[in-house]
Amino acid sequence: MRKLSQSLLVAAAVGVAAFTVTSTAMAASGGQAPDVLPAPPAGHGQIVFWRPGTIVGAALGCGVNLGTERISALGRGKYFMLNLAPGAYEFNAKSEAKDTLNLEVETGEVYFVKCTIRMGIMAGRPNLAPSNLAEFAAKKADLKYVDADDVGPRVAQDPSVAVVASASQQPAPAIADATPEVVK
Amino acid sequence: MHFRLSTCQRHLLLALALCVCTPAAADPSPVSAAVAANSTILIPAGTLVALRIDQNLSSKSAKRGDKFSISLANDLWVENRIVVPVGTKGLGEVVHASGKGFGGRAGELIVTARYLEHGGRQIRLGHFRLSAAGSNNATAALLATAAAPIVGVFVTGTSAYIGLGQLAQARLAEDFPLTVEPSSNTAARTVANQGENK
Numbered sequence A: 001m002r003k004l005s006q007s008l009l010v011a012a013a014v015g016v017a018a019f020t021v022t023s024t025a026m027a028a029s030g031g032q033a034p035d036v037l038p039a040p041p042a043g044h045g046q047i048v049f050w051r052p053g054t055i056v057g058a059a060l061g062c063g064v065n066l067g068t069e070r071i072s073a074l075g076r077g078k079y080f081m082l083n084l085a086p087g088a089y090e091f092n093a094k095s096e097a098k099d100t101l102n103l104e105v106e107t108g109e110v111y112f113v114k115c116t117i118r119m120g121i122m123a124g125r126p127n128l129a130p131s132n133l134a135e136f137a138a139k140k141a142d143l144k145y146v147d148a149d150d151v152g153p154r155v156a157q158d159p160s161v162a163v164v165a166s167a168s169q170q171p172a173p174a175i176a177d178a179t180p181e182v183v184k
Numbered sequence B: 001m002h003f004r005l006s007t008c009q010r011h012l013l014l015a016l017a018l019c020v021c022t023p024a025a026a027d028p029s030p031v032s033a034a035v036a037a038n039s040t041i042l043i044p045a046g047t048l049v050a051l052r053i054d055q056n057l058s059s060k061s062a063k064r065g066d067k068f069s070i071s072l073a074n075d076l077w078v079e080n081r082i083v084v085p086v087g088t089k090g091l092g093e094v095v096h097a098s099g100k101g102f103g104g105r106a107g108e109l110i111v112t113a114r115y116l117e118h119g120g121r122q123i124r125l126g127h128f129r130l131s132a133a134g135s136n137n138a139t140a141a142l143l144a145t146a147a148a149p150i151v152g153v154f155v156t157g158t159s160a161y162i163g164l165g166q167l168a169q170a171r172l173a174e175d176f177p178l179t180v181e182p183s184s185n186t187a188a189r190t191v192a193n194q195g196e197n198k
Helices: A002-027 A133-142 A159-166 B007-025 B030-036 B138-147 B185-197
Strands: A045-050 A062-066 A069-074 A078-084 A087-094 A098-105 A110-118 A125-131 B040-043 B048-053 B067-072 B076-078 B081-084 B089-098 B107-118 B121-130 B153-155 B167-172 B176-179
Touching (some): A062 A110, A062 A125, A098 B089, A110 A133, B040 B081
Antiparallel strands (some): B048 B067, B048 B167, B089 B107
16 A cells, blocks of 8 residues: 555656646747748758648657658647758658658748648557648747757747748748738 | 933833832732741740640559640740640650559659640740640639649659640750741741730
8 A cells, every 4th residue: 555655656647747748848839830931042942841720649749751751740739840952852751551651842932731640549649631821821820949959950040930040130031922921 | 411311211210110110019918928928946044844644644553754745735935926836736645653552652743744746847845834724714824833843743642644735844955947938827827816906
């Protein structure tokens, strides 16, 4: 009986610690998506990966890979931007099954890719699917940039941080002509 | 001062005057003007073109790398003349295809336009966008797509389809120099159009 109570105490302590860690991690999460996303740098295209904030598969991360290289991981209600030179790219996300998405990036273009978690046999399966600005804009209010520890070397800086840092210098350019809509 | 001219000299002067005056007095026809001006035309990179998908595509059967036929949905005009006529054939390619699957997985289809073929040469295309408007009016569709780029078709839980006749837009990927021949239909149609405008 005594051992049982000790175990319960340990479990409770671990739970509290986990909650604290989670809270800290949430506090370090990225900023909310700005009204206008920054345009890709000259000679590059941009891919915006995002994941809706639905409850389905909430506990699972959606790791986005470029071939075998891990780019970032999307938690529920997160997004990140990736600036790439023009060319063909193969992205994938995997758990018990691998899902692949092929994209051709062109200069000045902005592409949107949505990650959802589908039902699997043993675990949820991430799915990368083509999306668009309208769909992203509709969910924008619920989206935040990926956590700082998920911003890999290829991932663009959180635009909300960049906007604050460059506010005294010059405004960020709007999205390229090809996608003139403003994210609302 | 008074000069006396011989008959022979008078004839020579008259002939000279006629030579000088004739070109100015002539009324150049629209045909000669259209043909004479700019026999070589440059279609600049970035020029917008309206395209039509000429076959049905489905994520159920399509595979990455599959080719499909496309055609120009509107005449391509440069400097007030038709340089590439409507119906010019071209080629598109499936960039990504994934069938619907387990767990409500939707079919995915991403396609692009590679080129139009004109005069035995390829006009390379880029910045392809599918139209969300299924109208026959290519111009209206162009306006619609300019504001709503769609890189792919995503239909939840079902296969993705791109139907025959679907309109799209693309831009020239590079400058395309084109020699306009005087006897070509293009020149004739340009002249006819100028006549209608007058």
